[in-house]
Amino acid sequence: MNISTLLDMAAEAFGERTAVVCGDVRLDYATLRQRAWALAAHVRASGAQALSLLDVSSPAFPVAVFAAAYAGVPFVPLNYRLTKAELDTLLARVTPAVLVVGPPYEALAAGHAGLQVLPRAAALALPAPGAGPEVVEDPRAVAVQLFTSGTTGRPKAAILRHENLVSYILGTVEFASAEEDDAILVAVPPYHIAGISAVLSSTYACRRMVQLENFDAAAWLAAVRREHVSNAFLVPTMLARIVDAQGDAPADVPTLKAIAYGGGKMPLPTIRKAMALFPDVGFTNAYGLTETSSTVAVLGPDDHRAALASADPAVRRRLGSVGKAAAVELQIRDDIGRVLGPEQAGFIFVRGPQVAGEYKEKGSQLDAEGWFPTKDRGFLDSEGYLFLDGRADDVIVRGGENISPGEIEDVLRSHAAVADAACVALADEQWGEAVAAFVVLKPGAVARVEELQAHVKGRLRSSRVPQRIEFRDTLPYNELGKLLRRVLRQELSTAG
C-alpha cells in the first residue's frame, strides 16, 4: 500500500481530467503524475530523507504529496505563518531534506545545512522522466509527517504511514465517484490534515481540486462561481465569515452541492444560518484528528436536515453533534478505563486501520488492543451520535468535580451583551481550581461582572459560575480559528 497508487489509478483511468486549478494554472491527472515523477527523481538523486513544503496551496502541493510517495520519503508540510525562529527549530528536525518553497517564504528558508531549497516554479519545471520511479512497497513507510499546532507546548511530529492513509481513503471514498463536472474548493492550508486528505480523497474520486491561496469570504464565493464548484471543505471560522458576508440574502451558488466542515467547534447559530442561506447545499460535519488520518465521525446532510426539522429534542440537539463513527470503532471511557454507556461523558477512544496514533519522538500511543486516546471528551446518545465536550486538558477540576469550559462558554455567549467567551482553570487555594472567564462584549454593549455571574448561576450549577471574569477586546485564536487557551492560562498565572 502506497498513496502513489491512488494517483496511478486516477492517471490511468482519467488522465485527461483536470486534477488541480490554481488561478490560471491547470494540471490534468496525467500531468500531475508526470510532475510528481519528476520531483521524485530529483528527491531521490539528492539523497534527501524528506520532502518538505513551505508554501500556500498551489499545484506544487499535490505534486509534492505524491512525489514524496514515489520517492519513498515522508512529505512534511510546514506552517508558513510561523516566525523564522519557530521555523528554524522545525527545519532542523526535518533535514536532510528537499524543501519546496513559495516565493514569499524564500528568505525564511535560508541558512540551513542539509536543506536543499527548491523554489516552487523550479519544482514544477523539472524534466519529466518517461516512466515512474520503481516504488518500494512498504505499507509501514511514513507517507506524511505533520507538526501539531503546538497549542500546548513544543510541536509534536505526528506520523501517518501509507497503510493508514490508504485505509482511510479506501474506507471512505469510492474510486472515480466524482461526476465529470465536480470540483472541490480547498481553503485549508497544506500543513493541515484536512488539506492532505482533500488531496488524497479528490485524487481517488478523480475530482477537480480548486485551490484558494488565502481564505477570505468574498474570494471564496467568487471562486465557487467562477469554477462552478460542487464541494467545499471549511473550518467553522471560515463558514462564519461567509455567513456574515452573505447578510440575509440566500447565496447564489447554483453548482454548490456539499459543504463539509470540521477542525473546531461549530456554533449552532452559524450552522443554522448557513443552512438557511444555502438551502440546496448538503452539510456534513466531519470530526477527526491529525493522528487518525482525518475523519473518524460524520454528521451527514440528512442528519442535519432531520435535526433542524424535528420536534423531538433528542433529534434536534444532533445539530450540535459530530455524527456517527465512520470507518473506525469508537468508545467512551471513564478515568480508569471502563467503557461508558449512552449519555455518559468521558474520554473518546478510536480504533481502526486509518488510526496512526503515533509521534516521531514519543512512538505509538495505542493501547494493547489498538485503541487511540484522542484526549477529546464526549458522549454518545442512544443511537450512537457523538457529542464533543472539549479537550481533556481543558477540563477544570474544581473540588474534585470535572467542569467542561464549553458549557459555561455557551451560556455566556447566550447573554445579549456577549460576543465571545472563553473559560480556563484558575489556581484556587480552596478548590484546587476555579473557573475564570474571558469575555468579549459586543460593540457598544455593557455588562457588569455580577450580571454575567448571575446569568450563569440562573442556568447552571453554582460550581460553574466564574469566580473571576475579565473583559478583553479579542480572544487569542490561531489562524484556523482554534482558541489558544494556553495563552489565556499564561495571562492568569503571570497576573497572579
Added chain:
Amino acid sequence: MARTALKAGGRFKSATSEAQVMVIKAPAGEFDLSCGGAPMVAMSATETAAPDAADTGEALIGKRYVNADESLELLCTKGGRGTLKVNCAALAIKQAKQLPSSD
C-alpha cells in the same frame, strides 16, 4: 506461480492482460489467484500467458472484488481482460458503501 500467501498491501498483475490488483484483506493460508485463466504474477515478473479464450470477463479499475464469505478482498488498481478468481471460484464485485464526502 502456484499457491501464494496474500497479505494486505500485496500487489499482483495478470499474466494474460493489463489487469492489476492490490490485496485489501485476506485470511491466513495460501491461495490460487488467477486472471483470464492463468495464475497472477508478481509485479516485477515478466512472464506472460495466453488468455483463456472462453473467459469473457473483465477486471474493472477501482472495483473491489470479494470471495463468497467476503473474507478475502482485492482492489483492482488497473483494468484489464479476464475474470479474477481465487481457488478457481470467480470473485464478485463488492457493493460500494458511500459515505458523505467529508473532505
